Amino acid sequence: MVGTLTLPSMKPLDIELLSDLPGLELKARYVMDGFLSGLHRSPYKGFSVEFAQYRAYQPGDDLRRLDWRLYGRTDRLQVREYEAETQMRVIVCVDVSPSMRYGSATKGLTKLDYARMVAASLAMLAQRQRDAVGLAVLGGKLEDFLRPKSSLSNLHTLWSLLERDPGRVAPRLAASLQEAAPLMRRRGIVVILSDFYEDMEPLRAALRRLRHARHDVIALQILDPAEIDFNFEGRGTFVDLETGARIKAGVDEIRESYLERFGNFLKETREMFRDHGADFELLRTDRDPLPALSAYLARREHLL
Amino acid sequence: MNWLFPGFLMAAALVGVPVVLHFLRGKPRTIIPFPTLRFLGPSALRETRQHRIRRWLTLLMRCALIALLAAAFARPFWAKPPTLNGKAMVIAVDNSYSMTAVDHWAKLKVWAASQLGGLKAGDRAGILLMNPTPRWLVPMTPNLEQVRTAMATLTPGWQTTHYDPALRLAGQTLAQTAAKQRTLVWMGDQQRLGWSGVDFAKPLPAGVKILFPDELLPVAQQAAITRLQVGGTDRKFVVEAAVRLYEPVVAKRTLVLREGTKELARQEIELNVGDEQKVAISIPKEPTQTELALTATLEPVDNLPADDSAYAVFQGEQGSKILLDTVEMAENEADYLAHAVDSMGVVQEQPFRRGDLPAGAWPVRSIAMLRGEEAFGSERAKCLDQFLADGGTVWIWVTGEPQQKSWLERHQVKITPLPLPGAELHHWQDFDVESPLLSDYAQNGLLPLLRIEFEAGWSLQSPGLEGLANWENKTVAAGVLGVGRGRVVLFGFPPSRAASNWPGQSSFVPFLHQMLTALSAQGSLTPVLRVGQAIVLPAEKGTWSKIAGSGALAPQEIAHAAVTPEEPGIYEYRSGNNVWRYAVNLDTQESDLTPWPQKSDWLALQSKDPNPEMKAVADAATQEQGSQQNNWWWMVALALVLLPMELALANRTSL
Secondary structure, three states: OOOOOOOOOOOOOOHHHHHHOOOHHHHHHHHHHHHHHOOOOOOOOOOOOOEEEEEEOOOOOOHHHEOHHHHHHHOOOEEEEEOOOOOOEEEEEEEOOHHHHOOOOOOOOOHHHHHHHHHHHHHHHHHHOOOEEEEEEEOOOEEEEEEEEOOHHHHHHHHHHHHOOOOOOOOOHHHHHHHHHHHOOOOOEEEEEEOOOOOHHHHHHHHHHHHHOOOEEEEEEEEOHHHHHOOOOOEEEEEEOOOOOEEEEEHHHHHHHHHHHHHHHHHHHHHHHHHOOOEEEEEEOOOOOHHHHHHHHHHHHHHO | OEEOOHHHHHHHHHHHHHHHHHHHOOOOOOEEEEOOOOOOHHHHHHHHHHHHHHHHHHHHHHHHHHHHHHHHHOOEEOOOOOOOOOEEEEEEEOOEHHHHOOOHHHHHHHHHHHHHHOOOOOOEEEEEEOOOOOEEEEEEEOOHHHHHHHHHOOOOOOEOOOHHHHHHHHHHHHHOOOOOEEEEEEEOOOEHHHHOOOOOOOOOOOOEEEEOOOOOOOOOOEEEEEEEEEEEOOOEEEEEEEEEEEEOOEEEEEEEEEEOOEEEEEEEEEEEEOOEEEEEEEEEOOOOOOEEEEEEEEEOOOOOHHHHEEEEEEEOOOOOEEEEOOOOOOOOOOOHHHHHHHHOOOOOOOOOEEEEOOOOOOOOOOEEEEOOOHHHOHHHHHHHHHHHHOOOEEEEEOOOOHHHHHHHHHOOOEEEEOOOOOOOOEOEEOOOOOOHHHHHHHOOOOHHHHOOOEOOOEEEEOOOOEEEEEEOOOOEEEEEEEEOOEEEEEEOOOOOOOOEOHHHOOOHHHHHHHHHHHHHHHHHOOOOEEOOOOEEOOOOOEEEEEEEOOOOOOOEEEOOOEEOOOOOEEEEEEEOOEEEEEEEEOOHHHHOOOEOOOHHHHHOOOOOOOOOOHHHHHHHHHHHHHHHOOHHHHHHHHHHHHHHHHHHHHHHOOO
């Protein structure tokens, strides 16, 4: 039976503080620390019988894995680590299309900032799991691709790629995913961070292709609260960040139809991913991204 | 489409206001960046499109609303070109009392009726009364039966004749009538008085023909009572009458004086044509008798009976009397006030007689003029206060003497001497020309008053004082104050040469006379009244009735009113124990029946151009059609329908 990871309730992160932190690495570490402090046992574990090394005990480690004899000899708490029997391969795909540059709060995070932070945190988590982690930057085409490796230097490369501004790109998520698919040769976990503002059919085709290559897919849909609640007032000109199109409208008169259409879109998106055996999480930029990390760990445990 | 008041169309320019507002408010200022419009695309586009349509519709409705209201006020109508057909006739009726001479009225009515008989169905006619000012008894109408009925029941009045205003109005009315033949039927006796003032060089408008009656027979016997006054002493009434003979050269008449049906006296008078014979008749009187309502008639009755009667009233022992206090004159001073009042005794229109302040109660129907201290002493002051309480009128010339000052202060009047004049003497100014006391005098100009120079004077100050004139420092120089039921006229200077140069100027006596006339006309004295002249009755509620003269008048309860008697006679206003009587007489100018000497003059009024001027006809037709068509109502109704629709739409587009 495949084990599942049941996560206890975690103290939410201060999203304002998170947005104020400088640098992607610092953000990722803050997220990681917040995530780990909520766990009663360490997420770092392997199931191989081949001893690999000792390491210092960390709060949350399984006490069963303490080497009591070594403790008797050296008076230090050390945990036995084993070489994982199967090293996971994780590809984090980040959508950098113009719609992801939206942020309703003046000082808050844009959806792209949020996606980068989640991607960096996931990569950090994966690297600590000794998993090989890679990156695909999806825009009008496959903007960047980093092959999965488990080294620390790879992690730093990934972070720097994430921080690179791709400029204004066309919104072609499905096409760029199709482009990235041949580069992901071995089976792994593909984490897609996007708002999924894409036509369903091309997206479904791309997803089908990833699943055909036996990848496990985690879809993390990142949305701004203003998109979900549509809490504007009065009357104004709405400007499409992707196409530059403009529409003058009174918010009160279009709110109802917007919320209905948007709700349908969310439902369709969720069902599409779940129909193809993918995990799906909706992340709001005004809330912490811990559910994303939990989803990753849950999927990983499922695979192991 | 034509417009009755096209000036209102200018208001249609206001449509620019909503248009400007539309374009000023047209674009939403808020820009809302949004990740994708895919979820609000169709509905927002639809809403935006609908919103735009609604806004344009609102603008359209607002413009339409303004345009409709402007058009409605401009009174639109469909004008049809006028066509000339039928006949139009105006019968101008001289309804003055001279028309009652001999059989003039009856003959002229028959003649006018015969002219009316020439009209057929479809023709139009009207009756215009000439006096006292032109007025339509029957406006121009195709209902000839109505005109004939009015003509048959028409009776002459008691006014005097003025032809010119009626002549021009009738001519203008006919000129604007769309008829082939337009006739002005002149039903008048061609009296010289009537034609005076007519510009014979200015003929009637084109196409208007005037018809005059055949010459009337001249009157053989005509005399009139031109003046009747009655005064009184302790033992007798003194009646002064003037009688003028117009025809024949010499005649005898008997002047009979009656009170009601009781004959009081009669006197035979020998008259010469053109002369005014004055007679004075004494009538014995009981000591207790204080009133007399007198009717004088000439016998035998002549060809114009209307002016053979006259009326006069005597009310109270001192009717029309000015009570003057006695003052000691300084050296080189004369009693200018006494001289002025004495001079008013000989004028015809409103004579006044001077009397001394009585030792006892002052007769309330007189005017007391006080300029010294005599009347303000302790005993006299009681009479003065009682006189005012009973409704008397007092004219006080302020001298600042202690008892006068004390009495004034008791009645809350504070007097302050003017500063000694410098190089420029004092003047009074800011005259209240609307005041009834000054309005008559002001009609002839205030320049003489403005030129008066004052060496000394007093500023008047009182809470209830209504100013008549101010000093140059804006304090009150003359004013009127209500005390009890009476009135006090205050002049802030004495009537002496030491105070001002006025008593020696020519404006002094006329001004005093006008003021006294105005004061007496307001109730305290008996004014001389003519038919058609308004009488302002006392403020108390009372009964208005006629006690002598031709015709009857049902008693009427009235208050705060002015009445205009249309017939001569003696009228009475009774309020409780107070009785006011008014003798109303004819204006005897009308008694002179002499016709205009040259018939050719009035024949010259005949229009030189027999063809009507179409422009005047078209203008009149346009006016008539414009006032008859109610298109503007439909426009207002449409605007009222549009208004709620506009409001509903505007509410939906106000976001």
